[in-house]
Amino acid sequence: MAAASDSTELPIAADIDAAAKRLAGVAVRTPLLNFPVLDARLGARVFLKAETLQRTGSFKFRGAYNKISSIPTDRKAAGVVAYSSGNHAQGVAHAAQLCDMPAVIVMPSDAPAAKRERTAALGAEIVLYNRDTEDRAAIAQDIAQKRGAVLVPPFDDPLVIAGQGTIGREICEDLTALGLIPDIAVVGASGGGLIAGIALAMKARVPSVAFYSAEPEGFDDTLRSFASGRRERNSRMSGTICDALMTNTPGVITFEINRRLVGAGVAVSDAEVGFAVGYAFRELKLVVEPGGAIGLAALLAGKLEVHGLIVIGVLSGGNVDAGMFDRLIAGG
Amino acid sequence: MAAASDSTELPIAADIDAAAKRLAGVAVRTPLLNFPVLDARLGARVFLKAETLQRTGSFKFRGAYNKISSIPTDRKAAGVVAYSSGNHAQGVAHAAQLCDMPAVIVMPSDAPAAKRERTAALGAEIVLYNRDTEDRAAIAQDIAQKRGAVLVPPFDDPLVIAGQGTIGREICEDLTALGLIPDIAVVGASGGGLIAGIALAMKARVPSVAFYSAEPEGFDDTLRSFASGRRERNSRMSGTICDALMTNTPGVITFEINRRLVGAGVAVSDAEVGFAVGYAFRELKLVVEPGGAIGLAALLAGKLEVHGLIVIGVLSGGNVDAGMFDRLIAGG
Numbered sequence: 001m002a003a004a005s006d007s008t009e010l011p012i013a014a015d016i017d018a019a020a021k022r023l024a025g026v027a028v029r030t031p032l033l034n035f036p037v038l039d040a041r042l043g044a045r046v047f048l049k050a051e052t053l054q055r056t057g058s059f060k061f062r063g064a065y066n067k068i069s070s071i072p073t074d075r076k077a078a079g080v081v082a083y084s085s086g087n088h089a090q091g092v093a094h095a096a097q098l099c100d101m102p103a104v105i106v107m108p109s110d111a112p113a114a115k116r117e118r119t120a121a122l123g124a125e126i127v128l129y130n131r132d133t134e135d136r137a138a139i140a141q142d143i144a145q146k147r148g149a150v151l152v153p154p155f156d157d158p159l160v161i162a163g164q165g166t167i168g169r170e171i172c173e174d175l176t177a178l179g180l181i182p183d184i185a186v187v188g189a190s191g192g193g194l195i196a197g198i199a200l201a202m203k204a205r206v207p208s209v210a211f212y213s214a215e216p217e218g219f220d221d222t223l224r225s226f227a228s229g230r231r232e233r234n235s236r237m238s239g240t241i242c243d244a245l246m247t248n249t250p251g252v253i254t255f256e257i258n259r260r261l262v263g264a265g266v267a268v269s270d271a272e273v274g275f276a277v278g279y280a281f282r283e284l285k286l287v288v289e290p291g292g293a294i295g296l297a298a299l300l301a302g303k304l305e306v307h308g309l310i311v312i313g314v315l316s317g318g319n320v321d322a323g324m325f326d327r328l329i330a331g332g
Numbered sequence: 333m334a335a336a337s338d339s340t341e342l343p344i345a346a347d348i349d350a351a352a353k354r355l356a357g358v359a360v361r362t363p364l365l366n367f368p369v370l371d372a373r374l375g376a377r378v379f380l381k382a383e384t385l386q387r388t389g390s391f392k393f394r395g396a397y398n399k400i401s402s403i404p405t406d407r408k409a410a411g412v413v414a415y416s417s418g419n420h421a422q423g424v425a426h427a428a429q430l431c432d433m434p435a436v437i438v439m440p441s442d443a444p445a446a447k448r449e450r451t452a453a454l455g456a457e458i459v460l461y462n463r464d465t466e467d468r469a470a471i472a473q474d475i476a477q478k479r480g481a482v483l484v485p486p487f488d489d490p491l492v493i494a495g496q497g498t499i500g501r502e503i504c505e506d507l508t509a510l511g512l513i514p515d516i517a518v519v520g521a522s523g524g525g526l527i528a529g530i531a532l533a534m535k536a537r538v539p540s541v542a543f544y545s546a547e548p549e550g551f552d553d554t555l556r557s558f559a560s561g562r563r564e565r566n567s568r569m570s571g572t573i574c575d576a577l578m579t580n581t582p583g584v585i586t587f588e589i590n591r592r593l594v595g596a597g598v599a600v601s602d603a604e605v606g607f608a609v610g611y612a613f614r615e616l617k618l619v620v621e622p623g624g625a626i627g628l629a630a631l632l633a634g635k636l637e638v639h640g641l642i643v644i645g646v647l648s649g650g651n652v653d654a655g656m657f658d659r660l661i662a663g664g
């Protein structure tokens with residue numbers, strides 16, 4: 001794969017190795033955590049990759065940094081542009097900041113002030129749009145063209161996918177050090193970049209590991225796409241507590257990878273996700289946002305047969321506001 | 333040091349090595365975490381040992397397990413007894429459970445139901461006492477004598493201190509792997525077992541590392557004892573959000589170690605501790621109880637000059653109920 005910014009070629013394991021080199025000493029090498037209390041509950045050995053502890057509180061920094069640090073020198077001054085009100089916004093803003101590049105983030109005008117402030121604090125310029133009347137992708141494209149800035153897609157990009165894949169590479173390294181071979185992995189899917197990258201990295205080392213996507217009920221476009229063989233769309237764009245998992249349809253590149261390497265998944269209810277957030281608070285002492293807890297939720301809800309297996313989950317983000325967190329942990 | 337259960341001999345570094353062998357594969361080898369956002373704030377390289385991720389949610393499991401697994405075979409059937417309504421109770425109950433030994437925990441009758449249930453769920457028998465009219469130490473001693481059970485002290489015991497010392501041993505191992513030498517460590521002190529064990533382990537490897545105790549304002553018996561050279565007492569036994577740090581006076585053994593190896597400390601207000609709990613939620617995505625956050629609070633409040641240094645902190649526990657946690661994170 002070339003490092004060109006608009007490539008739609010499929011990334012391969014070597015691209016993840018290259019991403020790991022770029023991210024070394026920059027991204028946090030997050031711990032792969034094991035909790036005896038969770039193992040006892042599930043009758044399995046469960047390892048959770050804590051991307052909640054990554055820069056900006058989610059895995060998104062990895063893909064953004066891999067993409068942005070690959071931009072050729074002569075295009076650096078024009079900077080980058082992205083559209084997101086959530087974890088991708090912060091990942092892009094912080095990666096650009098570390099690369100000494102300007103960043104524009106296109107956000108809905110009704111995005112919570114806290115998210116705008118947080119992204120602005122990372123040095124990004126915020127451009128607001130009207131969610132009802134304007135098209136954020138068109139606005140971002142327009143800014144990119146006018147400024148010569150590089151658009152950083154949230155998932156459907158080989159360099160972004162390869163960046164997320166470094167998570168799978170680290171998981172394999174840590175398991176190898178423990179003398180363990182994973183049996184099964186469950187990873188949240190929205191656009192599908194996280195699970196695509198991790199599956200690419202892990203399947204290259206352990207072809208036998210079985211992958212499952214986890215999605216909110218009603219937003220299981222990836223699961224339905226596996227069944228139909230084509231990219232299905234969700235009928236709604238709101239209505240789950242998993243605000244990080246509301247992408248409308250799988251990406252072109254990500255789906256091509258995921259239908260080959262994953263091909264199976266589960267849907268999880270908001271109540272099950274809420275329970276997982278509370279469980280992580282009470283038993284694991286970790287702050288996980290709803291979308292970041294969906295893989296754990298699938299395990300706790302017994303959606304997958306894991307008894308006796310070595311199981312991998314990813315806690316993909318921890319950016320939840322205090323009010324929402326309080327509501328979710330109060331139920332436990 | 334002998335492994336006798338009532339020894340008051342000072343533990344040495346070799347006792348910590350022996351403890352590490354007993355705890356290997358049983359205690360969680362908790363990660364030593366680094367957060368770029370915290371480094372940037374303090375202008376230092378800060379490493380936090382996350383004992384929040386230990387079995388039972390605090391470091392107390394280490395000392396309890398080291399003590400209990402050292403009990404001679406002929407005394408195992410009679411089990412153990414301890415008095416505590418908090419983290420030590422859970423640590424002892426769980427360690428006894430793993431050693432297939434009965435445990436009696438003496439708890440105040442007004443202890444929160446959640447704490448009683450949690451300790452009982454770990455297999456312990458709960459004996460309640462009236463906080464106003466009865467002496468818990470006497471009750472525990474009485475049970476120990478009648479049953480032939482071994483009393484597991486919360487801190488003033490060589491095996492308990494050596495168990496906590498494994499934390500310092502792991503910190504040094506992880507720093508060595510990173511090629512780093514610590515300059516300064518700040519650790520919460522109540523009875524003083526945690527900081528004594530860690531100082532013993534780390535000073536044996538890096539004699540130059542400077543240690544500071546952190547205590548709640550009004551409960552700074554260790555700090556005042558450093559100043560006077562004798563074991564001072566706190567005038568109150570309630571009135572801080574750090575419920576885990578309300579021991580009345582330093583231990584005999586722990587103070588003997590701490591006056592030699594630590595000798596300096598800081599006191600931190602409840603407001604500063606509350607801020608640290610909220611900061612850990614918002615920025616570090618970790619659930620830390622007030623007492624477990626006191627070292628971080630000392631750093632965030634600027635109580636120590638750390639600019640340019642390699643700094644060690646310990647997040648010693650995460651057992652905070654949802655109501656208290658909500659109040660603390662709402663302020664941020």
